[in-house]
Amino acid sequence: MKLERQLAWPCRDCDVRGSSFCSTLTDRVGNGAPTPKTEIPQIFFNVEKNSVIQESGAQFIPGPYVLCRGWAYRFYRFADGRRQILSVLLPGDLFSAFALFNSQSAFSVQAATDARICQFGSDGIKRELSENPDVCEAFGTLCSAEVEEMATTSINLTAPDAATRIAAFIGRLVDRMAARGIGRGGKAYPFPLTNIEIADATGLTPKDVEEAIRILRDDRVIDLSKEEVTILDPQRLAKLVLVAIR
């Protein structure tokens, strides 16, 4: 993990700033271009693909960590060598909203690609929370979203078969990317996860992931090629993404 040394404020050129927590924190109102609030210190790090950014159980400086660029995932490791990916982090995601209250990480975080992360100063955030209703509102929404995302993870894990599970997992990621403006708006989205990572996220073996992807491709639902996913049939994909009713 290398501290980024650069004079320019990187958030100025961030693709997802507008659709993430950051804009609420960093935008000064009344300006055309975003301007950093100096009251909330930001520290930027660059991390390499596959590096473990946070170890579960390790101490860390409390406060929100944001994934600025690249993909990452939160995971647990078990005694039998298995690894469970709890959630995939997209650009603009917080590692966890609840890190504000803890100084010990409940999970590990690993970079799936080269990535840049930003650490906000904890005290500055807390001050903003108590003084600024907008920030407080945004934070509450974030917490709710994080909990619902975890519920979605549980739901996907109970999908009736491997193909459905993979489709639900990928469909959810695509929805999140679309909501954040990632992927140029077409039917193709970036997808840097390996089959092994998909397997660890869905509780399947790489073999079954392979097979499920082949089925979904043969059925013309989605096509998962290297580094990219293409939506072939949005309607049928939407039907496979498990949604609660009434």
Next chain:
Amino acid sequence: MKLERQLAWPCRDCDVRGSSFCSTLTDRVGNGAPTPKTEIPQIFFNVEKNSVIQESGAQFIPGPYVLCRGWAYRFYRFADGRRQILSVLLPGDLFSAFALFNSQSAFSVQAATDARICQFGSDGIKRELSENPDVCEAFGTLCSAEVEEMATTSINLTAPDAATRIAAFIGRLVDRMAARGIGRGGKAYPFPLTNIEIADATGLTPKDVEEAIRILRDDRVIDLSKEEVTILDPQRLAKLVLVAIR
């Protein structure tokens, strides 16, 4: 759902008040016996076994709902008729800490036994949160606990086989009961869930639940008889409960 009409304040005789969120809200300091804070209005309801207390997507009065007595669970229902139980609520549990911020329920709640629930006044809680650091601290801890509980649910769903999954599910419940002083401290704990409910919580079929329970009983790990679970071998049960390492 019937409004309870009684003059006595039921929290005075509550078994789990001391180990739940409620004591922070309802205890007046400087007293031997607990006394209600009149600033936070409480409304009590009695519900019958199997009644649905909250419908996902339905509007409700924002604010924390606490399960005072009995068991319940949060769940989703799907178009194919399947039901996924996200978490089991024990006496003293909040339906969700995040209900404070939402007026629309993201999930449904159903009573597994006859139960009593308490609704705290939302405004009173919010006032306490901003004024009382103890309440704020307790609330943050609750949110973290809820998120970790959801992570545990996901982890249990990926256990390598049915018996492990059941053992992890029940072991976790037993740990929570022990922490809250439910079950008279011995090796026997109440367990009012049906096999079908266990199946919906673990993503298995009732048939596999049955088989897994038999295996665990034959192996002398736990015995699950009507309305009660007995821990036969705490050490081996603890090993089956999946715990993240390092």
Next chain:
DNA sequence: CGGTCAATTGACGAATCTCAATCACCGTGG
């Protein structure tokens, strides 16, 4: 040009699901 990692595939065995039947229990109504 090896070496590593991921993708892909096949064979085989184990675990799980489907479908169905039976039994036990309990509350209701006659």
Next chain:
DNA sequence: CCACGGTGATTGAGATTCGTCAATTGACCG
């Protein structure tokens, strides 16, 4: 008091899916 209906527990047979193990291929890197 007993028949009846409903629900859940328990069990079995058979089909399907999934996991394990192993091997091959291809891309990328130093």
